[in-house]
Amino acid sequence: MRVLIADDHDLLRDTLVMFLAGQDNIEAQTAADLDAALDKVSAEAPFDLLLLDYNMPGMNGLAGMMRAMAHEGGQRVALMSGQATRDIAEQALDAGAAGFVPKTLPAQSMVNAIRFMAMGEQYAPIDFMTAPVEEPKNALTEKLSPREYQVLRGLTEGKSNKEIARDLGIQEPTVKLHVKTLYRKIDASNRTQAALIAREAGLFADSLSDRYG
DSSP states (O other), X not given: OEEEEEOSOHHHHHHHHHHHHTSTTOEEEEESSHHHHHHHHHHHOOOSEEEEETTSTTXXXXXXXXXXXXXXXXXXXXXXXXXXXXXXXXXXXXTTOSEEEETTSOHHHHHHHHHHHXXXXXXXXXXXXXXOXXXXXXXXXXXXXXXXXXXHHHHHTTOOHHHHHHHHTSOHHHXXXXXXXXXXXXXXXXXXXXXXXXXXXXXXXXXXXXXXX
């Protein structure tokens, strides 16, 4: 089983190679960037798995992964990252990646994942892929309760109190109370002003782009 690990951090590469060297039937090669990895594939193929750092030079996001997957007639490629989001991981898997490995995995778990992917399986840690996605926090959101935050989102989407109440499964008078309270907290006097304040704070960009361009 031959694995090529490409990462621009020497320590991580050396650590992974050290752990893989202690495994039966795994030979590990390394590269410091995408171009070097692809050159090594051309010169020393076949590899059972290319494990690429999502943020290393030459990757350009998922474009680098797709380039590696198509190289020399097709390669089995997985991503690893310490910063990529679950959305990035899902896109990579949907595009045919052999897996996604967070760098926060314990070393032995990382080795097990590499072996699993090199054998032809698709891997992604369940706890990472199912973790709840937190709303971005900033000074404005810190002022609001979770329900007020949801109501503010409804306001930015141009929804009436009745529509917001239906979406949230609460009564319309309760929405009116939340609207009044959040106006006071964010110093807004009407719905349009509240939506613009949310925009200036960087919240609900997709909703606001539709309404305000």
